[in-house]
Amino acid sequence: MGFGPFPGAEVNVSWEGVNTLDKEEIEKKHDIHLFREKIEVRYSYVDGCVPKLWAKYQPDLTIHVGVKPDTQSLTLETQASREGYVNFDTTNSRPEEEKHSFDGPDVICTELCVNKLVEQFNNNTPIEGHTAEVSTDAGKFVCEYTYYASLAHGPDCPQRTLFIHVPVNSSPDQIALCVERIMEICLQQLRDSSYDDLDFLFKPIVLITGFGPYLNHPVNASWEAVKIMNKEQIEKKHNVEFVQIELPVTYENVDEFVPALWETHTPKLMIHVGVSSIGQCLQLESQAHRKGYKKKDYLDKLPANWSCLADGAIRLQTKLDVERICKEFNGDNPPDERYRAEVSLDAGRYLCEYIYYTSLSIDSSRTLFVHVPVMDIYSPEETASGLERILDLCLAQINERGDSTDKVTEQLKNTKFVDSNDI
Numbered sequence: 001m002g003f004g005p006f007p008g009a010e011v012n013v014s015w016e017g018v019n020t021l022d023k024e025e026i027e028k029k030h031d032i033h034l035f036r037e038k039i040e041v042r043y044s045y046v047d048g049c050v051p052k053l054w055a056k057y058q059p060d061l062t063i064h065v066g067v068k069p070d071t072q073s074l075t076l077e078t079q080a081s082r083e084g085y086v087n088f089d090t091t092n093s094r095p096e097e098e099k100h101s102f103d104g105p106d107v108i109c110t111e112l113c114v115n116k117l118v119e120q121f122n123n124n125t126p127i128e129g130h131t132a133e134v135s136t137d138a139g140k141f142v143c144e145y146t147y148y149a150s151l152a153h154g155p156d157c158p159q160r161t162l163f164i165h166v167p168v169n170s171s172p173d174q175i176a177l178c179v180e181r182i183m184e185i186c187l188q189q190l191r192d193s194s195y196d197d198l199d200f201l202f203k204p205i206v207l208i209t210g211f212g213p214y215l216n217h218p219v220n221a222s223w224e225a226v227k228i229m230n231k232e233q234i235e236k237k238h239n240v241e242f243v244q245i246e247l248p249v250t251y252e253n254v255d256e257f258v259p260a261l262w263e264t265h266t267p268k269l270m271i272h273v274g275v276s277s278i279g280q281c282l283q284l285e286s287q288a289h290r291k292g293y294k295k296k297d298y299l300d301k302l303p304a305n306w307s308c309l310a311d312g313a314i315r316l317q318t319k320l321d322v323e324r325i326c327k328e329f330n331g332d333n334p335p336d337e338r339y340r341a342e343v344s345l346d347a348g349r350y351l352c353e354y355i356y357y358t359s360l361s362i363d364s365s366r367t368l369f370v371h372v373p374v375m376d377i378y379s380p381e382e383t384a385s386g387l388e389r390i391l392d393l394c395l396a397q398i399n400e401r402g403d404s405t406d407k408v409t410e411q412l413k414n415t416k417f418v419d420s421n422d423i
Contacts (some may be wrong), residue, residue: 001053002065006041006090014065014166017175026180030187035059040143041090047101048248050149054157055245055257060263061186062150065179066143068165074178075135075388077163079109080148087141091360100145104152111158112186114262120185138163140379154244155231162186204268206234206391207243207261211274211351214249214298216342221375222273225383234388238395240268249298249351258358269366269394270359273387274352276371282329282378282386283344283371284322288357289315295350308354310361325393329386339382343388344371351409368394 002015015038023034035057054062056181058167068075069083082100095101114134121132138144147163164182166175210223223246243265247253262270276283291307291314303309322343329341347353356369370390372383 001037001039001065001146004038004040006142008069009067009168009354012041012067013168013170013172013175014067016172017166017170017179018065020172020176021180022176022238026183029254030184030308032187032370033062039064039142039146043085043089043093043095043101043142043145043293044091044148046142046146049099051153051246052248052257053201054150054153055247056260058243058261061183061190062157062162063179063186063364064146064150064161064163065161065175065217066082066139066146066165067168068139068143069168071165074121074130074132074167074182075165076114076132076182077110077135077138077144077147077165078114079107079136080138080151080163081107081140081226082145082148084140085145089142095145095254100148100152102149102152104148108148108151108158110151110163111160112160112162112189114162116189117162117182117185121182124181126181127174130174130178132178132182135165160190175387185370202241203235203241205243205265206238206240206271206303206395207245207265207267208270208271208273208387208391209245209247209261209355212246212248214351215291216277217275217374219406220249221275221378221380221383224375224380225372225378225387226273228380229388229391231382234391237392240395243267247355250300251293251297251309251351251354252299254351254358255303255385258316259310259362262359262362267366269391269398270363270368271387271391271394272352272355272359272369274355274369274371276352276373278372279371280377281339282341282383282390283389284326284341284345285318285347285353285356285369285371286322287315287317287345288347288353288360288369290350290357292349293354297351303354306358308357308361310358312357312361316357316360316364318368319359320368320397321396322368324397325390328393339378339386341386366394366398 002018003012005012018036026034085095085098088094118132118134150161151158210221210226213220226244231242293303293306326341359367
């Protein structure tokens, strides 16, 4: 990713260099997919753009490229800070309280070995006289703000994120050559590490989504619970890779991202989670409809013809046995116990049902939607625990009918390997 123009750099050489990369040659040489994106020099743009790009591409490696006026070398940034953004962007704005909008530690470091990257680059620089050096100060501007957004996006993002500052007087061709060389070294690092171990790459994926803020839910109970589910425990217990994703409450984002998530991950199980303002317990939705979406989304928009873009029957039902899941979840608890699960036939004809229909139209045999109550009824910890139990029961059903880990693993090896190398 490169950046757009800003005062003093009406033509930003970072983007010009990224855009000069020979996509076809690089993809062929490294057996990857290469995606290039231009980032506007606005803090608010980064807040919305970076999560969308991670959700859309799920990259194995992300390289941000920005321009640095006061350097004659490439500088590879080791870290990004959450606070100290005193500089104004192109709209004369800066973050509230000069802090990043994303939660996270005060400083996040890339887990790529920057010292080794610099050493290898300087030992075999693609352009004579062009050298790289390590930097611990990314500038407290939109560059560092973007870097922090990527590093903080998920627990494994520091393993595969890097920021490169390039000299302002570099040509696009020079930048492209240098970025490609650094990309090559990064890819080799990843392939040499346990990150590229085949056992890791070919584990079946369990994917769960929650929604971001909307209307009367500035903090959405669905994502608050999803993001604290015990990833390590789930992965160890079920021998899967567990992926948690927050999605914006817009029809357009569902249309764009959900099919891409299925194509990229081929999940063994897809669970969507949303909040219900009137729900008193966990509600397992049994079905979703294609038409009738007359409620405006977070951007005040409606789907065309009030219908889901996905093609399919008027009504689709999950093939998971939700009655059985609820019965097993509740166990010996009487139905009036506060902490329980129940089957629902009405997913609400809003984004929750819209996303459910979209996934059901792709694969109804491994898709479920769960409505969770507001946080006044169940705490995020209680909801997360309940979702983990529902996940267990769903996987048990899938395994019983023969969708074993080995079978899905073989499918991934045969059909989806190239997608695991997206950049």
